[in-house]
Amino acid sequence: MNGAEILIDVLINEGVDTVFGYPGGSVIPIFDVLYRTDTIRFILTRHEQGATHAADGYARATGKVGVCIVTSGPGATNTITGIATAKMDSVPIIVISGQVAAGNIGTDAFQETDMVGLTRSICKHNYLVKNVEELPRILKEAFFIARTGRPGPVAVDIPVNVSNSILANYQYPKDVSLPGYKPVTNGNQKQIEKLARAINEAKRPLLYTGGGIISASASQELLALLDKTNIPIVVTLMGLGAIPADYPTFLGMPGMHGTMAANLALTECDLLIGIGVRFDDRITGKAEHFATQATVAHIDIDPAEISKVIKAHIPVVGDAKKILRELIDKVKPRPRDDWNSRTQSWKDQFPMTYNQANESSILPQYVIDRLNVLAPDNSIIVTDVGQHQMWAAHFYRHRRPRAFLSSGGLGTMGFGLPAALGAAIGCPGQTVITISGDGSIQMNIQELATCAINDISVKVIILNNSYLGMVRQWQELFWDRRYSHTCLKRVSTCPPVCPGPNANCPSDYIPDFVKIAKANHIPGLRATKPSEVDAVLKEGLNQPGPVVMEFIVKSIENVFPMIPPGKPISAIIPGRPA
Amino acid sequence: MIEKHTIIVTVTNRVGILARITGLLAQRGYNIESAIAAPTEDPDIYKIILVVMETDENIEQITKQLNKLIDTIKVIDISHRDNYIVREYIILKVGITPRTRAEVLDLIRVFEARLIDLATDHLIVELTGHVRKIDRFIELLKPFGIKEFVRSGEFAMTEYN
Numbered sequence: 006m007n008g009a010e011i012l013i014d015v016l017i018n019e020g021v022d023t024v025f026g027y028p029g030g031s032v033i034p035i036f037d038v039l040y041r042t043d044t045i046r047f048i049l050t051r052h053e054q055g056a057t058h059a060a061d062g063y064a065r066a067t068g069k070v071g072v073c074i075v076t077s078g079p080g081a082t083n084t085i086t087g088i089a090t091a092k093m094d095s096v097p098i099i100v101i102s103g104q105v106a107a108g109n110i111g112t113d114a115f116q117e118t119d120m121v122g123l124t125r126s127i128c129k130h131n132y133l134v135k136n137v138e139e140l141p142r143i144l145k146e147a148f149f150i151a152r153t154g155r156p157g158p159v160a161v162d163i164p165v166n167v168s169n170s171i172l173a174n175y176q177y178p179k180d181v182s183l184p185g186y187k188p189v190t191n192g193n194q195k196q197i198e199k200l201a202r203a204i205n206e207a208k209r210p211l212l213y214t215g216g217g218i219i220s221a222s223a224s225q226e227l228l229a230l231l232d233k234t235n236i237p238i239v240v241t242l243m244g245l246g247a248i249p250a251d252y253p254t255f256l257g258m259p260g261m262h263g264t265m266a267a268n269l270a271l272t273e274c275d276l277l278i279g280i281g282v283r284f285d286d287r288i289t290g291k292a293e294h295f296a297t298q299a300t301v302a303h304i305d306i307d308p309a310e311i312s313k314v315i316k317a318h319i320p321v322v323g324d325a326k327k328i329l330r331e332l333i334d335k336v337k338p339r340p341r342d343d344w345n346s347r348t349q350s351w352k353d354q355f356p357m358t359y360n361q362a363n364e365s366s367i368l369p370q371y372v373i374d375r376l377n378v379l380a381p382d383n384s385i386i387v388t389d390v391g392q393h394q395m396w397a398a399h400f401y402r403h404r405r406p407r408a409f410l411s412s413g414g415l416g417t418m419g420f421g422l423p424a425a426l427g428a429a430i431g432c433p434g435q436t437v438i439t440i441s442g443d444g445s446i447q448m449n450i451q452e453l454a455t456c457a458i459n460d461i462s463v464k465v466i467i468l469n470n471s472y473l474g475m476v477r478q479w480q481e482l483f484w485d486r487r488y489s490h491t492c493l494k495r496v497s498t499c500p501p502v503c504p505g506p507n508a509n510c511p512s513d514y515i516p517d518f519v520k521i522a523k524a525n526h527i528p529g530l531r532a533t534k535p536s537e538v539d540a541v542l543k544e545g546l547n548q549p550g551p552v553v554m555e556f557i558v559k560s561i562e563n564v565f566p567m568i569p570p571g572k573p574i575s576a577i578i579p580g581r582p583a
Numbered sequence: 584m585i586e587k588h589t590i591i592v593t594v595t596n597r598v599g600i601l602a603r604i605t606g607l608l609a610q611r612g613y614n615i616e617s618a619i620a621a622p623t624e625d626p627d628i629y630k631i632i633l634v635v636m637e638t639d640e641n642i643e644q645i646t647k648q649l650n651k652l653i654d655t656i657k658v659i660d661i662s663h664r665d666n667y668i669v670r671e672y673i674i675l676k677v678g679i680t681p682r683t684r685a686e687v688l689d690l691i692r693v694f695e696a697r698l699i700d701l702a703t704d705h706l707i708v709e710l711t712g713h714v715r716k717i718d719r720f721i722e723l724l725k726p727f728g729i730k731e732f733v734r735s736g737e738f739a740m741t742e743y744n
């Protein structure tokens with residue numbers, strides 16, 4: 006077998022059913038093998054960034070490793086944003102890039118880039134395959150590293166001559182030998198007991214859970230702990246869906262755009278139990294003001310996360326699922342008490358609301374809220390990045406894990422559509438809806454063609470506010486409304502200084518998203534009034550295949566509450582001043 | 584408090600490992616005083632000996648991040664341990680005049696350094712020893728006019744098994 010055949014054999018061995026990618030000179034040998042393989046479905050995206058996000062979306066939705074294959078040079082560099090996105094959110098993907106022949110490396114050969122050097126700081130691990138003999142071992146390790154411990158992307162750079170070289174006695178290794186890589190999954194007994202004691206003694210305990218619960222598939226265990234203890238809980242953007250949004254002690258998402266209840270609970274708790282979270286600055290704000298009254302416990306599979314940002318008094322390193330199982334038996338049942346009432350009262354006092362009745366234009370929150378009624382229960386929501394992402398987080402009623410996919414750590418605009426495409430392929434039979442903004446959607450809009458051609462049924466919702474809304478919101482609140490280059494309607498005849506939407510604004514939005522849909526042979530629907538929202542959603546969701554649904558929404562709506570960047574939770578802005 | 588830390592990283596001998604380690608420190612904004620990649624008795628294992636100036640909290644993060652690298656087998660910060668032998672090597676060129684020559688040679692003798700080359704206006708000397716000894720040697724030679732030196736960075740090994 007040659008290297009290319011070995012690669013495809015490994016993919017089949019590892020249970021890979023779909024590969025996303027884009028061909029080029031240095032991977033023709035691999036594509037030649039794909040040509041004669043019917044066990045693997047290959048999806049030709051229209052951009053390598055799309056392929057990487059698609060593999061990522063596939064992985065987030067299924068829990069399996071996502072794979073993409075691209076060529077050297079520009080093909081490889083186009084995957085950088087996708088790899089960094091997956092790294093920040095701990096998503097297991099394998100990015101295989103072609104490379105110039107080993108003998109030409111270092112000569113600035115045609116389409117040579119130092120992929121290992123470029124990706125070193127943005128992947129969990131990477132390899133340059135020097136010869137075909139080491140290819141089986143490297144691929145085995147790549148899959149093992151991507152999916153075990155704290156998952157993450159692995160990049161494998163394969164020179165074209167390695168793909169072409171024959172390996173006489175090829176056998177896919179059964180085991181890996183990585184003396185430096187042994188993720189700890191069992192929690193330390195003493196630490197678990199210490200944590201259980203702390204929970205039993207706490208007056209104001211608070212659970213703070215995140216993406217780690219999703220990757221550990223620990224939702225059931227978390228719910229069991231909640232049912233037994235009634236501890237109030239806040240869930241990060243990455244953890245949404247781990248528990249149903251209507252769970253009684255759920256206080257919402259904490260952080261910069263978190264709910265009042267979640268943020269107030271963080272300030273007042275006396276025991277903070279972080280599980281599979283990384284104390285991101287979107288949540289802690291200024292670290293010295295964060296959870297100042299609390300003993301901090303932290304369960305995480307990655308020892309480097311412990312005390313990285315906030316000192317953990319009770320660290321427990323290991324797999325959240327295993328640790329939760331042990332913890333449940335060790336904690337005492339805890340009835341609802343004053344602390345529960347107090348947190349509940351915040352929930353009642355500061356609900357996440359919007360008031361469509363008072364508005365002539367569509368409110369973005371309303372569109373998302375209608376999905377709770379009109380979208381099937383098995384829907385997977387994939388967001389882009391911006392205000393619409395925050396509204397989707399708050400107003401969509403999350404029901405189950407792996408059904409809310411969002412680029413949290415890198416905040417990659419353009420993630421939504423290709424990731425949704427990957428999720429749709431990984432989860433046939435489920436309705437995949439991407440909620441995007443008019444800015445984000447344009448960053449990978451070429452993937453509409455991929456959906457159309459392959460009949461990948463992604464329901465694309467564009468909440469068109471004609472602004473880079475999230476940035477405009479910052480400009481409004483912290484930069485005295487100097488809307489510098491955040492208006493996507495702005496044309497050369499606009500006045501140099503523009504205070505915001507007014508009667509002289511151009512009437513047309515460029516591009517016309519409905520026409521773009523149609524140019525891709527995809528139905529394009531548009532709602533401009535609140536009364537049209539349901540009809541468009543119904544029509545879009547009820548027909549088979551991909552659809553684009555554009556909603557012209559109020560252009561200067563803001564995401565509230567908001568904690569100004571770098572400020573303590575007490576500086577929270579509950580809503581727009583009247 | 585910012586202090587000097589000597590960290591021994593035991594790694595699998597894989598292509599680019601030194602770049603991975605130094606890259607990691609640079610990426611996270613830590614300064615490296617010296618780094619040595621040294622082969623060991625096992626051809627598959629290398630030891631990378633790093634000297635960094637950082638606070639204790641940062642050192643904790645650095646050691647955890649270094650541990651996280653797939654090719655890292657072990658990371659030890661030996662700064663607060665006394666069961667380690669630490670050595671450094673230096674080659675140094677110092678100016679001499681007929682008047683100062685004897686004095687410089689005297690110092691070399693006292694430090695048990697080795698004379699490598701002797702010319703009319705300068706001499707070259709080598710010295711192995713504890714880092715503090717090397718520092719002191721440099722300090723005492725400074726008034727005579729040091730023209731050039733290279734230090735190896737720290738080497739270290741545990742006394743026990």
Ligand SMILES: Cc1cc2nc3c(=O)[nH]c(=O)nc-3n(C[C@H](O)[C@H](O)[C@H](O)COP(=O)(O)OP(=O)(O)OC[C@H]3O[C@@H](n4cnc5c(N)ncnc54)[C@H](O)[C@@H]3O)c2cc1C
Nearest residue numbers: 215216217221242243260261262281283306325413414416
């Ligand atoms: C515009 C914008 C605004 C944002 N605003 C907010 C906001 O207001 N609130 C908010 O919450 N987020 C917000 N985010 C997202 C934020 O940037 C972070 O991505 C997010 O908070 C991190 O979530 P997490 O702590 O759950 O960590 P993740 O990035 O999901 O990391 C998972 C953690 O779990 C650990 N882990 C993995 N597997 C296991 C296992 N098996 N067992 C145990 N541990 C495991 C990992 O080591 C890691 O520490 C925003 C993002 C954007 C783009």
Ligand SMILES: Cc1ncc(C[n+]2csc(CCOP(=O)(O)OP(=O)(O)O)c2C)c(N)n1
Nearest residue numbers: 391392393416418442443444445473474475
């Ligand atoms: C690739 C990329 N470039 C820039 C940004 C900075 N950024 C964050 S949110 C945002 C605006 C997003 O606008 P849009 O997609 O229209 O969504 P909205 O906020 O209006 O809902 C920008 C520019 C980013 N996150 N990603």
